Each structure stands twice: as structure tokens, then as C-alpha cells.
Amino acid sequence: MSEPGNIGGFRPRRYRTDGGGPDFGRMIEALRRIQDGITAADAPEGVVTEVADMLEKVAAAVEPYEVDEEGMIAGRRVDLPGRGQALIPPLEYDEWDEDHVVARCSMGRFYLGANGAAHGGVIPLVFDEVLGRLANTGRPVSRTAYLHVNFRAITPIDAPLRVTGTVVRIEGRKRFLTAALHHGDTLCADGDALFVALNPGQP
Numbered sequence: 001m002s003e004p005g006n007i008g009g010f011r012p013r014r015y016r017t018d019g020g021g022p023d024f025g026r027m028i029e030a031l032r033r034i035q036d037g038i039t040a041a042d043a044p045e046g047v048v049t050e051v052a053d054m055l056e057k058v059a060a061a062v063e064p065y066e067v068d069e070e071g072m073i074a075g076r077r078v079d080l081p082g083r084g085q086a087l088i089p090p091l092e093y094d095e096w097d098e099d100h101v102v103a104r105c106s107m108g109r110f111y112l113g114a115n116g117a118a119h120g121g122v123i124p125l126v127f128d129e130v131l132g133r134l135a136n137t138g139r140p141v142s143r144t145a146y147l148h149v150n151f152r153a154i155t156p157i158d159a160p161l162r163v164t165g166t167v168v169r170i171e172g173r174k175r176f177l178t179a180a181l182h183h184g185d186t187l188c189a190d191g192d193a194l195f196v197a198l199n200p201g202q203p
């Protein structure tokens, strides 16, 4: 796997496949279930109280182990869906090189907007994630300068989705990429983005 290059003052995040022990992936998977389950539930008051108590205990169990950004595991586990970061939909990569990427995911109730459609904000999140990963594969680190998204059809939740990303061209520090999100043959969204390679000292 090719990592983004190091430059200037930017300390690139190191990918890893071992951090957090064998149960880290299980913990994040459970967190995703909690996100979906709580979002979907209309539970009786007693259950809500019980769950709130349990979640407060969970928070208290992990808070003593907070580390700075350099030490974090979440977001670096490229072997886990969505890099083990529960904000990101559980993307799994089928193809990934320096020119293109193909990923798939299904978004649960946590990502619901309304009427069975995914929230409009999660589509740019998915594109930024997939294109950011592609833009920074085998190249010095870049950041998103713009990301234009067209919503072509609703993106259903709890349905298999396919995300593709392509590097269209590179001009000096500028990397132009496109993305598409499909459900079956239906194009749900597409977009184009500019990533700009960081100069030394840029955060």
C-alpha cells in the first residue's frame, strides 16, 4: 500500500493495520451498530434510561486513554471499513491504485436524511474520503480545495452502493479528480474535486 509522502511541517498520518489490538475492529463495529440502533429506535423510557447509563459507563471507560492525534488508532486502520473511524460510512475497497479507486458500502439508519434517502451531507463526506485517499496515494500530501457534488437521484440507505474515483489530470500541485456513486445501475451522485499539494509548512 502506498502512503502519502512527507513534506514540510505536515506530519502525514501513518496507516496501520494492527493498532488497538484484535478487538479494535469489533469495538468500532459495535459503535456503528449503536449509532444505527439508537437513531432507529423509539424505545420505552426505562430502556432509554438504561442505555444512557450504559453509554455513560462506556464513555468513562475510554476517556482515561485519550491520546493526541499522533497516537490515534481510529482513522488509520485501513484494513477496517471506513478506516475504523465511525463518522465515515463503512467503505470497503475492491480496487485502489494511484489512478482509480472502487469501493462499496451500505449506509445504515445513522445516515438517513428523510424518506429513505441518505442525508445530503454524507455524499460529499464519502467523496472527500474516497478522493482524498486516492489523491494522496503515492504522492505528496494534498488537501481538498473544492468538491462539487451533483445529486442525481436519491441515495437509498440499507442498500448496496458503489463508489468510484478517478484521477483525471495533474497540473503541478493541482490534482483534478472525479467521483461517482451508484446504486445498481442508478447514478445517485457524481462530483469533481481539486486537491492541492501542500507547500512546506502548510498544516
Ligand SMILES: CCCCCCCCCCCCCCCC(=O)SCCNC(=O)CCNC(=O)[C@H](O)C(C)(C)COP(=O)(O)OP(=O)(O)OC[C@H]1O[C@@H](n2cnc3c(N)ncnc32)[C@H](O)[C@@H]1OP(=O)(O)O
Residues within 6 Å of the ligand: 004, 012, 013, 128, 129, 130, 131, 132, 133, 136, 141, 142, 143, 144, 145, 146, 173, 174, 194, 196, 197, 198, 199, 202
Ligand atoms: C487530510 C489530508 C491528508 C491526509 C493524508 C492521509 C490520507 C488518508 C486518507 C484521507 C482521506 C480523507 C482526505 C480528506 C482531505 C480533506 O478533506 S482536507 C480538509 C478540507 N480541505 C481543507 O481544509 C483545505 C483548506 N484550504 C487550504 O488549506 C488551502 O486553500 C489549499 C487548498 C492548500 C490551497 O492553498 P494554497 O496552497 O495557498 O494554494 P494557492 O497557491 O492559492 O493555489 C494553488 C493553485 O490552486 C488553485 N486553487 C486553490 N484553491 C482553489 C479553489 N478553491 N478553486 C479553484 N482553484 C483553486 C489556485 O488558483 C492555484 O492555481 P494556479 O495559479 O497554480 O494555476
